[in-house]
Amino acid sequence: MDIAILGYGRMGKEIEKAAISRGHNIVLKVDKDTIEYDITEADVAIDFSVPASAVGNIANCLNNGVPVVSGTTGWLADYEKITTLCKQRKGAFIYASNFSLGVNIFFELNKKLAEMMAPLEQYKVSMEEIHHTNKLDAPSGTAITLAEGIIENSAYKQWALEVAKANEIPIVAKRIPEVPGTHAVMYHSEVDTLEIKHTAHNRKGFALGAVVASEWLVGKTGVFSMRDVLNLG
Numbered sequence: 001m002d003i004a005i006l007g008y009g010r011m012g013k014e015i016e017k018a019a020i021s022r023g024h025n026i027v028l029k030v031d032k033d034t035i036e037y038d039i040t041e042a043d044v045a046i047d048f049s050v051p052a053s054a055v056g057n058i059a060n061c062l063n064n065g066v067p068v069v070s071g072t073t074g075w076l077a078d079y080e081k082i083t084t085l086c087k088q089r090k091g092a093f094i095y096a097s098n099f100s101l102g103v104n105i106f107f108e109l110n111k112k113l114a115e116m117m118a119p120l121e122q123y124k125v126s127m128e129e130i131h132h133t134n135k136l137d138a139p140s141g142t143a144i145t146l147a148e149g150i151i152e153n154s155a156y157k158q159w160a161l162e163v164a165k166a167n168e169i170p171i172v173a174k175r176i177p178e179v180p181g182t183h184a185v186m187y188h189s190e191v192d193t194l195e196i197k198h199t200a201h202n203r204k205g206f207a208l209g210a211v212v213a214s215e216w217l218v219g220k221t222g223v224f225s226m227r228d229v230l231n232l233g
């Protein structure tokens with residue numbers, strides 16, 4: 001396939017390597033100083049840019065009939081606007097806060113665990129995410145997806161950064177140089193702590209997942225998630 005990379009930063013460069021290793025061509029590399037480009041040169045576009053540019057980049061793909069995979073986090077206030085546009089244009093779109101296989105299995109475990117812990121009032125949930133110091137958003141998109149998975153399956157109503165009220169899930173966001181991404185969900189009681197944790201050792205899993213998602217998306221119409229790509233039900 002001919003792939004456009006929108007955002008040629010840490011992830012854009014990793015996606016380029018993963019795509020080439022799977023036999024694809026990179027026909028466009030768009031970054032903040034790219035003045036003009038024709039997105040229709042690509043069979044599919046993969047956006048890992050910055051929160052402020054993601055919506056414009058995705059809309060440009062959908063308006064030009066190019067399927068688009070989005071991994072950029074921090075723009076979800078406009079998610080409905082994008083999914084509406086995708087349906088209007090009969091386009092193809094996937095967003096995932098995290099494209100790695102391990103985290104997508106972690107998402108499923110987290111939902112199942114939340115369901116099991118929900119009746120046990122002696123346990124209080126909390127979350128921690130750790131990322132490199134260049135990250136623009138907090139909490140991470142992955143932490144938000146994990147919190148949403150708990151909210152769907154328990155009496156918790158909302159998440160909050162650091163200080164949480166009753167019925168809110170407290171998320172601590174730490175920034176430490178070079179950390180690719182670590183997420184933990186903890187249930188504390190007076191007698192013990194139950195913890196599930198995912199630690200990314202590098203960015204290869206995110207990149208491979210995004211390329212696999214782009215291969216899966218081409219030829220389809222609709223709004224999809226990694227659950228569809230990985231057939232997780």
Ligand SMILES: NC(=O)C1=CN([C@@H]2O[C@H](COP(=O)(O)OP(=O)(O)OC[C@H]3O[C@@H](n4cnc5c(N)ncnc54)[C@H](O)[C@@H]3O)[C@@H](O)[C@H]2O)C=CC1
Nearest residue numbers: 007008009010011031032049053071072073097098099206
């Ligand atoms: N969903 C997932 O699996 C993952 C998501 N991410 C997310 O991907 C995004 C990018 O992460 P990194 O590559 O680490 O950041 P980065 O800062 O290394 O790269 C972002 C790039 O986007 C460029 N950019 C700025 N404006 C642009 C525009 N208008 N069009 C195209 N590019 C533009 C920047 O100049 C920069 O090169 C972040 O939102 C991050 O949270 C990161 C890793 C995994």
Ligand SMILES: O=C(O)C1=N[C@H](C(=O)O)C[C@H](O)C1
Nearest residue numbers: 073097135140141142180181
């Ligand atoms: O910015 C990053 O680096 C990452 N961002 C994603 C997120 O916000 O969850 C995914 C991964 O944790 C790395």
